[in-house]
Amino acid sequence: MLSAKSAEVVEATLPVVGAAIGDITPRFYDRLFAAHPELLRDLFNRGNQANGTQRQALAGSIAAFAGALIAHPDQRPDAMLARIAHKHVSVGIGNDQYRIVHEHLFAAIVDVLGEAVTPEVAAAWDEVYWLMANALIAVEDRLRAEAAGPDGDQADLWRPYTVLARYQETEDVTTYLVRPADGRPVPASRPGQYVSVRTELPDGARQIRQYSLSGAADGALRFTVKREAGGEVSGHLHDHLDTGDTVELAPPLGDITLAHGDGPVLLVSAGIGNTPMTAMLAHLADTGSTREVVSVHGDRDQLSHAFRADLAQLTAKLPNATAHVFYEHPLGDWPADRTGLVDLSTVGIPAGATAYLCGPLPFLRAVRGQLLAAGVPAADIHYEVFGPDLWLGA
Known part of the structure; x- marks a missing residue:
């Protein structure tokens, strides 16, 4: 996987890069959203950006992937890649965006580390990035093809659903029963998966959130939403999504599902x-x-x-x-x-x-x-x- 020369450089610089990622990722996101404000408005979770959790997750995944390449050079961390790929497909991240991320991420690395980023160091980490990106692209292409089905459109997995019913589970938890508004069959799902819900907020932003499927239903999907404190999407759904309304969903995804077998x-x-x-x-x-x-x-x-x-x-x-x-x-x-x-x-x-x-x-x-x-x-x-x-x- 990682070339021997790059492996030596990455192993030597991983402590420095890892220690600086907390500074690199805010710089990266600031650059990214300045150049592409539509990504924050319609793709990235604004709440997670505001509280910093998405930035921490990116930092952890990059450092962990590089560390895995060093520790196990003949193995690919497939479990890590699957988790990330399912999340990417669920919010509509496309292959072209990896080049956008590369541009602003590496600019942020140079901003923070300065002269420490020699051509040799840049080349080694560039190799790490594209090993991870290309592996994710392959997994995500497969997931999109499976989600779209033989006659579906892989470029746009979003579909309108009609709300058949809503059930108040507790004061702050609501379950929605929805059916495809276009008359097509309900996409296949496995117990443990989630669906992405896209909703337009009062300021015009089209924000996306994932909600777990909470049970099966004939010809319908059943997902459950907890109203989070300060949650702009969960609050909007609780207050405005009612029986008869239409909502946009992506197909069920998620890598943690109930495995077949007879064991406990x-x-x-x-x-x-x-x-x-x-x-x-x-x-x-x-x-x-x-x-x-x-x-x-x-x-x-x-x-x-x-x-x-x-x-x-x-x-x-x-x-x-x-x-x-x-x-x-x-x-x-x-x-x-x-x-x-x-x-x-x-x-x-x-x-x-x-x-x-x-x-x-x-x-x-x-x-x-x-x-x-x-x-x-x-x-x-x-x-x-x-x-x-x-x-x-x-």
Whole structure:
């Protein structure tokens, strides 16, 4: 993959570049959006740009990819590439934009590091960039072709959907049932995937967000939205998207999906992270699965717990399933399974289980650590995080 000469240069300069990426990425985005303001208006998540999480995610992925090339020169970090590729396709990033990013990223590197960027250093990191970019382009082309289907348009995967119904799960969580407005079939999906929703905001921006599919429906898609504090898209959808309205969706995507097989399944979530887990549990129930299934969920209290009834009903449909719920602050006379944060030491983890995790990043770190300590192999632990994946670099 990476040439021997470039590998030596990248290994020698990785500490310097890595240490400076926190300065490079803001400079890069400032240059990029100055030259292409339409990208911030209609492609990049303005909220994540404002709070810096998208910039941290970019920094982590570049540094991690370079480090992987050095540590394992004969291997390609396919898991990392798949995660990024699904996100790119879901928001409509195209192949031509890699050249735009290259131009402004390398200009930012020179701005920050100055004379340290010798022609030799520039050439080595240029090789790293295009190895990553071309690998992503190949994966993204395949994903677009699969999403478009044999008769679809790979250049524009967005389609109008009609809202058939909306359900208020909790005070700040709403589920939407939507059907293609053009009469074409619903695109295929797998339990655990998400859809991208594009909506026009009052200032004319067309912002995109991803929301997990929360279950199957005949001839329709079902996705769930939590109203986030200060979330301009989630708030807009809650306040303005009603039955009979039309909304634009991209096809279902996402690399963390329920794998086929007969082995035990462990589903662990916190808060709104139970949306993909609900879809996985519904799929297992709908297919009459006899697999051993253990669901574990943590929430603030009973009222904030979306899909609380679904968890009980779906678990009851499965012959070898159990559910365990932890509430930090359980309410009064309501029954509470366990009090406090999720503690897997109090839950029986089936031998040979494949674990799927979803929730805030601190929760994911804590639960993954518990699973590793319990002897679950790292390869059998899969996670989905909402928003930029700040864990990717690790």
